[in-house]
Amino acid sequence: MLRMILAYCVTTAVLAIFVYMGLTEYSLRAAESGERVIKITAHKFDYTPNEIRLKKDETVVLEFTSSDVDHGFNVPELGLRADVLPGKTTRIRFTALKAGKFEVHCDNFCGVNHEEMGGMVVVE
Amino acid sequence: MTMIDRRDFLKLAGLAGVTFVAGTGCAATGMGSSSDEFHFVQLSDTHWGFTGDAANPDAAGTLQKAVAAVNSLVEQPDFVVFTGDLTHNTDDPKERRRRLAQFKEIVSQLKVKNVRFMPGEHDGSLDKSAAYQELFGATHYTFNHKGVHFIALDNVSDPRGRLGEEQLQWLQADVKQQKTDTQIIVLTHRPLFDLYPQWDWATGDGKQAVDILLQHPKVSVFYGHIHQEHHFKTGHIDHHASKSLIFALPAPGSVPKRAAINWNPAMPYDGLGFREVEFDKSYANIEIKEYPVKRG
Structure with a gap:
């Protein structure tokens, strides 16, 4: 059970990081292109x-x-x-x-x- | 009283307002009266629960006057339709149900008991028409009357003012089933065409509905929402907007901001009214008569 909860938390955190990176990259691209x-x-x-x-x-x-x-x-x-x-x-x-x-x-x-x-x- | 007799009577009595004739066929002159001739009454945008003396100091009494005016028609309609915004919107679900129930009670005083309803965005856009359905049932449906096929469309339960793919497919299937010589009458709240999208006078996916309806040769649309009489054609389809029974709105784009036209004490109830829609025997012509709230 503990493993399942841990796996869920890790997955959620990784997804959140990817989403954040995606958004940041999008904003950076906009900024870079002026x-x-x-x-x-x-x-x-x-x-x-x-x-x-x-x-x-x-x-x-x-x-x-x-x-x-x-x-x-x-x-x-x-x-x-x-x-x-x-x-x-x-x-x-x-x-x-x-x-x-x-x-x-x-x-x-x-x-x-x-x-x-x-x-x-x-x-x- | 035959149709001709009744028209003459209305002219003599000066009771009918603007007369608009729509249709693609020849007039029915000489055909005489028939049991196939019929008429219905369209009322719209009653906004029960609205308050605002500048626009209508008799907001709590106008609907009752409209009911009395319909009841006093010389010849009672076969049925009555309310094309949405039965009530004025509220964020409170209990108050929404209270207003819908009060509206229902008031219009139960109509002599004609065959009454059809549909929601407007004020009734249904904040709860996807949940309260409306509790009191009035389905938000889109069809019925037939003396050979005419009626389709009530719901373009308000989605708060974005769209019909949605499911309803469009339902519409397509229904239209496909109709014989080519069957007259179709669409009843809805918002205009199906882009009348003035800047004021939200449109249906998000209305063009898809119009494209489906264009497949059928005989279609007219009766709607509300814009609180004024308006007539428009998309291809061979007539679109007729009805006056409101609470306050009038300005002509599309005629002023910078869409806002209720102030009540004119010199002409109370000016700009408000309802209409009678008449079908002749061949259904080649549809005659529309506009009536004020207070007759005489």
Whole structure:
């Protein structure tokens, strides 16, 4: 029994290290290639930051996570969409091909003020 | 009273609102009345439990007025459908069940007892329609009425506003079974097409549903969600959005933010209403009549 518990713990730890290394490598790759990494946290009923400023034709890495429940991040005019989930980081490599101000909305019904949850992507 | 007589009566009485005629065939003029002719009433977005005097100071009384208005129709419909958002959303599961039960009690006052329901995102997106199903049953289903095939689709129980692969396969199998001359009427909450995705006025995988429905030559869709009358075509399929019975919303993209249109004291209940959908004998034409909450 003790062996089984030990084996389970070791396996979990090894997996966690691999996942961490994978994520770190991904971030490092983004950093090495000079791509900006923008972290966005969703929470009832807003995004932090609420406004994201990008440069046209600039490739960035968007890192989404939620601090409470499942949310969405949807900018239909830019073809940009992500599931934003608690306990998980969703990464999207994104290049804005047109300038302007584009509304963000949460498209995962998240609670009483879900319909108020929005933000803005400004592409200059 | 025949269909023609009733239309004339409505015109004379000035009771009917906007009339919209949809259909691909010729008019049924001269066909006369038939037992195959029928009509149903669509009510939508009643949001029982909503509070907000700026949008509707009679939020606790509008649904009852709508029920009374339907009951006062000269000719009672064969059946009534509620296309979602029966209740306003709440995070409290007990309160959600209370609102759904109160809604059910109020609409039990309809003279017509053949009433069909479906959830909106306010009813079902926070608990995958668990409470809704306890009180109203299945969230997607079919039924036939006088040769017309009705399909109720659920695009709200998934909080991302999607039908899902399983329901799409179910839809495909059902549509495939229908004879080519059968009129199909789809009832749903969200628009199946991308009306204005910036305001979440779309169904995530709605295009797949529309592609399936396009395989059939005679399809119309009746939905709610956008709190205003709206008509649109994708291929040969008509899509008709219904007014709300709690507050109106602005035309898609007409203002920077989607927000309830304020109540107009000079014109109470303006922008709210329900509709009657009439089928002639051939089902070649579907006539839609819009009614205000308070008639007369």
